Amino acid sequence: MGISERKERQRAELREQILRVAREMVVKEGFSALSMRKLAEAVEYAPATLYLHFENREAIARELCVRGFGELLAALEPGAKVTEPLERLSVMGAAYVKFGLEHPETYRLIFMEDPRLSTELFQGASDGAGPRSFGLLAQVFEDLKSAGRIADTADPGRLAETVWAGLHGIVSLKLTCAAFRTSAEELRETLTETLVHGLPGLKPAR
Amino acid sequence: MGISERKERQRAELREQILRVAREMVVKEGFSALSMRKLAEAVEYAPATLYLHFENREAIARELCVRGFGELLAALEPGAKVTEPLERLSVMGAAYVKFGLEHPETYRLIFMEDPRLSTELFQGASDGAGPRSFGLLAQVFEDLKSAGRIADTADPGRLAETVWAGLHGIVSLKLTCAAFRTSAEELRETLTETLVHGLPGLKPAR
DNA sequence: GTCTATAGGCTGATAGAC
DNA sequence: GTCTATCAGCCTATAGAC
Numbered sequence: 001m002g003i004s005e006r007k008e009r010q011r012a013e014l015r016e017q018i019l020r021v022a023r024e025m026v027v028k029e030g031f032s033a034l035s036m037r038k039l040a041e042a043v044e045y046a047p048a049t050l051y052l053h054f055e056n057r058e059a060i061a062r063e064l065c066v067r068g069f070g071e072l073l074a075a076l077e078p079g080a081k082v083t084e085p086l087e088r089l090s091v092m093g094a095a096y097v098k099f100g101l102e103h104p105e106t107y108r109l110i111f112m113e114d115p116r117l118s119t120e121l122f123q124g125a126s127d128g129a130g131p132r133s134f135g136l137l138a139q140v141f142e143d144l145k146s147a148g149r150i151a152d153t154a155d156p157g158r159l160a161e162t163v164w165a166g167l168h169g170i171v172s173l174k175l176t177c178a179a180f181r182t183s184a185e186e187l188r189e190t191l192t193e194t195l196v197h198g199l200p201g202l203k204p205a206r
Numbered sequence: 207m208g209i210s211e212r213k214e215r216q217r218a219e220l221r222e223q224i225l226r227v228a229r230e231m232v233v234k235e236g237f238s239a240l241s242m243r244k245l246a247e248a249v250e251y252a253p254a255t256l257y258l259h260f261e262n263r264e265a266i267a268r269e270l271c272v273r274g275f276g277e278l279l280a281a282l283e284p285g286a287k288v289t290e291p292l293e294r295l296s297v298m299g300a301a302y303v304k305f306g307l308e309h310p311e312t313y314r315l316i317f318m319e320d321p322r323l324s325t326e327l328f329q330g331a332s333d334g335a336g337p338r339s340f341g342l343l344a345q346v347f348e349d350l351k352s353a354g355r356i357a358d359t360a361d362p363g364r365l366a367e368t369v370w371a372g373l374h375g376i377v378s379l380k381l382t383c384a385a386f387r388t389s390a391e392e393l394r395e396t397l398t399e400t401l402v403h404g405l406p407g408l409k410p411a412r
Numbered sequence: 413g414t415c416t417a418t419a420g421g422c423t424g425a426t427a428g429a430c
Numbered sequence: 431g432t433c434t435a436t437c438a439g440c441c442t443a444t445a446g447a448c
Contacts (some may be wrong), residue, residue, distance in 0.1 A: 122385030169375020198404030
């Protein structure tokens with residue numbers, strides 16, 4: 001059965017090539033610049049051929065989105081190995097921000113384009129990149145809690161969501177608004193540092 | 207000179223009507239759904255007429271954007287009157303998040319569509335809505351500092367940018383990703399509370 | 413499996429008549 | 431000031447030939 005296997009292989013290869021080129025276009029010119037016509041031209045096939053491999057444009061977007069989130073997860077994983085939870089928070093936060101700024105169009109695609117895709121990715125099956133990434137972050141607070149280092153009324157999931165939102169704010173503001181003076185990394189540092197220890201030298205009103 | 211005045215008035219009225227209808231379209235269907243043709247039809251003029259009042263589509267977007275930021279500023283102003291800085295931070299943060307969620311398309315237009323517009327608004331003349339809004343937030347930390355309630359090494363501008371980024375993260379995540387369990391208001395509360403006081407009951411590693 | 417050809421839309425913007 | 435008519439392009443998606 002070598003022939004049908006070769007055909008299958010060639011089919012999969014073309015599919016990969018389409019995705020590779022599509023990704024390149026999105027990275028270079030943004031998601032809205034991804035058109036089936038241009039994509040077809042770039043892979044040197046007719047537009048109609050694309051529809052034999054993907055149901056429509058959105059299916060391509062979804063696939064790119066899923067892979068993009070996979071890359072974000074991969075960027076977070078090394079930091080997740082740091083033992084000390086607070087240091088881990090810092091390292092993972094820095095990795096998150098770095099990923100967002102170094103892959104702006106991938107980040108945009110994951111979190112700033114289509115609400116349906118973002119939501120799907122985040123709340124999909126628990127072995128998906130979304131839940132796994134979130135789990136890595138939540139683990140920080142679970143570890144602190146089980147070591148008795150934060151109040152046992154603290155809610156790790158809620159703290160993790162708050163941190164994620166903060167990091168997302170830093171990245172997305174940097175991607176859409178160049179007006180902030182402070183660098184992303186400084187903002188990230190201030191965010192985590194202050195979330196952990198509070199305002200420096202805070203005293204109550206007298 | 208009554209005649210020319212009436213003409214001028216009518217001209218301004220049409221301009222306002224165009225903006226009003228444009229705003230309605232953006233609010234209802236998002237910015238990308240704002241097309242000159244549809245807009246012309248909605249105001250019952252020919253497409254070409256719009257170009258007598260606005261240079262192009264972007265000019266309309268910019269005007270909507272500027273007004274939108276004005277509304278955000280107006281939403282923040284009442285909270286800025288609260289005397290106690292930390293309470294002020296809380297009230298203004300809640301107002302910010304509330305505005306974003308209640309006017310999602312306006313918020314999108316200001317901060318999530320065109321980087322050029324966002325940047326322009328934020329760093330424009332210091333009497334613009336951007337710098338003024340930011341100033342209100344920064345004042346919180348300036349007040350804390352001048353009252354000696356935070357370390358005199360603290361940087362109010364940096365703290366304000368961090369808080370702004372955090373609030374923006376909450377709003378924008380809620381607008382593009384429905385997967386978070388925690389409500390926006392709870393996230394906002396956790397963010398400000400934790401930024402001020404640090405993690406609840408934090409103890410160092412032993 | 414791949415092509416050509418095309419249906420059936422949409423867009424911003426402008427020239428020139430009235 | 432406003433219109434009609436149009437330029438010059440873009441798009442997704444599909445039918446049917448090869």
